[in-house]
Amino acid sequence: MNKNNVNKSVTMRDVADHVGVSVATVSRTLRNPEVVSPAVRDKIAAAIESLGYLPDPAARALASTRSDIIGVILPSVSNNVFADVMDGIYSAVEGTHHSVQLGYSRYAPLSEENLIRVFLRQRPAGLIVAGIDQTEAAQALLREAGCPVVQIMETGSTPYDRMIGFSHYDAARAATAHLIAQGYRRPGFLGARMDPRTQRRLHGFRDELRAHGIEEGKRIQTTTRPSSVTLGSHLLAQLMDLAPETDAIFCINDDLALGAMFEAQRRNLRIPDDLGICGFNDMEMMAAAEPSISSVRTFRREMGEGAVQLILDALSGSATQEKIVDLGFQVIQRRSTRGH
Amino acid sequence: MNKNNVNKSVTMRDVADHVGVSVATVSRTLRNPEVVSPAVRDKIAAAIESLGYLPDPAARALASTRSDIIGVILPSVSNNVFADVMDGIYSAVEGTHHSVQLGYSRYAPLSEENLIRVFLRQRPAGLIVAGIDQTEAAQALLREAGCPVVQIMETGSTPYDRMIGFSHYDAARAATAHLIAQGYRRPGFLGARMDPRTQRRLHGFRDELRAHGIEEGKRIQTTTRPSSVTLGSHLLAQLMDLAPETDAIFCINDDLALGAMFEAQRRNLRIPDDLGICGFNDMEMMAAAEPSISSVRTFRREMGEGAVQLILDALSGSATQEKIVDLGFQVIQRRSTRGH
DNA sequence: AGGCGTAATGTAAGCGGTTACATTCGTCAA
DNA sequence: TTGACGAATGTAACCGCTTACATTACGCCT
Numbered sequence: 001m002n003k004n005n006v007n008k009s010v011t012m013r014d015v016a017d018h019v020g021v022s023v024a025t026v027s028r029t030l031r032n033p034e035v036v037s038p039a040v041r042d043k044i045a046a047a048i049e050s051l052g053y054l055p056d057p058a059a060r061a062l063a064s065t066r067s068d069i070i071g072v073i074l075p076s077v078s079n080n081v082f083a084d085v086m087d088g089i090y091s092a093v094e095g096t097h098h099s100v101q102l103g104y105s106r107y108a109p110l111s112e113e114n115l116i117r118v119f120l121r122q123r124p125a126g127l128i129v130a131g132i133d134q135t136e137a138a139q140a141l142l143r144e145a146g147c148p149v150v151q152i153m154e155t156g157s158t159p160y161d162r163m164i165g166f167s168h169y170d171a172a173r174a175a176t177a178h179l180i181a182q183g184y185r186r187p188g189f190l191g192a193r194m195d196p197r198t199q200r201r202l203h204g205f206r207d208e209l210r211a212h213g214i215e216e217g218k219r220i221q222t223t224t225r226p227s228s229v230t231l232g233s234h235l236l237a238q239l240m241d242l243a244p245e246t247d248a249i250f251c252i253n254d255d256l257a258l259g260a261m262f263e264a265q266r267r268n269l270r271i272p273d274d275l276g277i278c279g280f281n282d283m284e285m286m287a288a289a290e291p292s293i294s295s296v297r298t299f300r301r302e303m304g305e306g307a308v309q310l311i312l313d314a315l316s317g318s319a320t321q322e323k324i325v326d327l328g329f330q331v332i333q334r335r336s337t338r339g340h
Numbered sequence: 341m342n343k344n345n346v347n348k349s350v351t352m353r354d355v356a357d358h359v360g361v362s363v364a365t366v367s368r369t370l371r372n373p374e375v376v377s378p379a380v381r382d383k384i385a386a387a388i389e390s391l392g393y394l395p396d397p398a399a400r401a402l403a404s405t406r407s408d409i410i411g412v413i414l415p416s417v418s419n420n421v422f423a424d425v426m427d428g429i430y431s432a433v434e435g436t437h438h439s440v441q442l443g444y445s446r447y448a449p450l451s452e453e454n455l456i457r458v459f460l461r462q463r464p465a466g467l468i469v470a471g472i473d474q475t476e477a478a479q480a481l482l483r484e485a486g487c488p489v490v491q492i493m494e495t496g497s498t499p500y501d502r503m504i505g506f507s508h509y510d511a512a513r514a515a516t517a518h519l520i521a522q523g524y525r526r527p528g529f530l531g532a533r534m535d536p537r538t539q540r541r542l543h544g545f546r547d548e549l550r551a552h553g554i555e556e557g558k559r560i561q562t563t564t565r566p567s568s569v570t571l572g573s574h575l576l577a578q579l580m581d582l583a584p585e586t587d588a589i590f591c592i593n594d595d596l597a598l599g600a601m602f603e604a605q606r607r608n609l610r611i612p613d614d615l616g617i618c619g620f621n622d623m624e625m626m627a628a629a630e631p632s633i634s635s636v637r638t639f640r641r642e643m644g645e646g647a648v649q650l651i652l653d654a655l656s657g658s659a660t661q662e663k664i665v666d667l668g669f670q671v672i673q674r675r676s677t678r679g680h
Numbered sequence: 681a682g683g684c685g686t687a688a689t690g691t692a693a694g695c696g697g698t699t700a701c702a703t704t705c706g707t708c709a710a
Numbered sequence: 711t712t713g714a715c716g717a718a719t720g721t722a723a724c725c726g727c728t729t730a731c732a733t734t735a736c737g738c739c740t
Binding site for chain 2: 054055056057058059061062067077078080083084086087090099100101102104117118121122228229230232233255258259262263265266284285287288289290
């Protein structure tokens with residue numbers, strides 16, 4: 001009840017004294033209750049409650065050479081794709097005794113490597129990293145991290161430990177195939193922040209075009225600048241100026257797609273007849289847009305949840321054999337590509 | 341150079357032995373270099389580098405009864421308003437020896453209270469919490485947190501410690517005044533997730549209407565459901581069905597505004613003539629939309645950066661007298677309210 | 681030359697838990 | 711009744727660092 005003495009720092013010692021046992025017994029009822037007698041266990045639980053005891057994570061980490069922290073290293077704070085992943089991660093961590101420590105690499109491999117080192121120093125319970133494009137040194141660190149490591153966002157053939165995501169290459173091919181199936185013959189490509197992950201999407205796009213014997217012409221517009229809706233507008237403008245024959249576009253993400261749609265409207269291009277649009281990720285707004293915009297749905301929240309679950313399973317020894325979890329994707333057709 | 345022995349755990353002991361000094365000296369050169377002789381200091385620095393030593397944060401926290409953690413408690417992961425704040429926070433923390441620990445209350449005051457307790461247990465370097473609507477117990481905890489506490493997102497009269505944000509009430513009044521100044525006489529209000537913060541925006545809206553002698557009629561549509569673009573469409577549909585006289589709307593945030601715009605387009609309402617639209621926050625997409633959408637710009641990144649800075653200042657004793665930093669806001673007129 | 685002050689470093693006691701090992705206690709078989 | 715054994719609990723070392731205090735070394739003054 002009297003939980004307000006956080007500042008006075010109720011320690012395990014206090015709990016032990018209050019009950020009349022040793023701190024070891026208190027520690028045991030917290031870590032493996034089954035070895036302490038029910039009577040004592042109950043008294044200790046009551047004391048913990050009434051004193052408002054909360055364990056000190058630093059002390060615990062120091063003594064057990066293992067912290068409760070699950071480290072998460074992502075490229076970007078503000079990209080809402082990662083916000084969804086984080087949502088999944090936090091909700092999966094909730095109710096466990098773990099806590100999350102977040103680091104942002106800002107799409108810089110060296111910065112990521114450094115974060116890995118710093119995180120590893122805390123002997124984390126597990127580590128979640130995005131993608132498969134780590135530096136050599138980072139790869140080495142992750143391979144012998146001494147804790148479960150989960151790569152998210154992508155699948156690939158050689159996980160350091162475990163992996164949960166989907167194939168960006170396949171997803172891009174499927175989206176492109178969709179455009180072609182809808183009768184578009186001159187599809188273009190809009191890409192921003194062309195990191196390795198988005199490059200794989202570009203490969204998928206190109207390969208699918210090639211498979212259909214379609215020339216790409218000048219219809220691939222990319223930039224290294226970070227993605228935004230405004231940028232989507234700019235890229236479409238560029239594209240239409242350079243390659244007016246373009247009859248559809250596959251956008252690397254939904255922000256670009258939305259911006260492209262606005263720009264198309266400004267140019268009085270009719271969607272989907274003059275221009276088909278397909279985004280990537282299927283953020284919530286795509287369904288609400290006018291016209292609604294087709295996109296490739298990805299399972300971001302599930303990725304976050306799944307990653308945490310993989311770690312918890314590994315920790316509890318109940319891990320499965322599967323090293324790679326492929327969550328797949330789903331091309332969602334809407335009005336922007338002649339849907340509905 | 342040989343930085344790869346993270347797993348072998350290079351400790352301060354190793355560094356000390358390598359140089360031939362005591363661990364105390366190593367600790368000192370890390371915490372207050374000025375008390376150790378330059379010669380020794382350099383040798384230690386070299387050893388740290390060559391052994392790849394990284395301090396153990398748990399041990400440090402335990403020994404110094406003060407961790408390097410800046411705790412941040414926000415209501416939501418996925419709301420991109422907070423993503424911008426986080427961006428500011430992380431960029432301000434970068435380069436310091438602090439780290440960020442994030443907690444999400446999911447808009448539940450009790451959950452927030454609990455997070456505060458847990459965070460305080462780690463004796464954080466500082467604490468950042470959102471808003472001013474804490475439970476009684478949480479308030480008490482924050483008042484005697486024993487570390488700098490910064491409330492962000494809002495200003496109010498009684499900070500627990502320090503505060504950086506703006507007045508939601510004033511911002512809403514200004515937006516409403518803008519609509520009225522643009523000639524709209526029957527403005528409506530769209531709100532989702534009506535928590536105390538958005539309630540204050542509603543008050544501002546109402547008071548401004550009253551100041552102009554305008555009846556609000558049935559033009560206030562709110563819901564407790566979380567905000568989304570789709571919801572913006574629904575709310576506008578409801579609003580226009582119930583109060584067809586509505587000639588403008590002030591939306592609690594930009595997602596709603598965007599959804600409302602799409603719905604207006606579906607209903608063939610001309611923007612800005614049949615319907616004026618003003619959003620809130622001025623996310624990037626508002627400028628790119630077709631038509632571009634007016635909004636109230638808020639300084640979210642600056643809020644995050646500023647909050648961290650306030651903590652760092654307090655920690656270094658260089659804090660100013662000002663307890664409250666008002667970052668203000670800015671009504672940005674665009675085509676959706678007859679701008680440009 | 682002896683004494684003293686100061687700067688630089690060392691010593692050792694924690695910080696709050698965990699855990700291997702020791703001890704105690706009750707129970708049951710002989 | 712006694713000894714053995716397992717369950718429950720206690721003892722104490724230790725995790726890696728910080729820091730108050732003790733010690734040493736050195737230069738300077740009288």
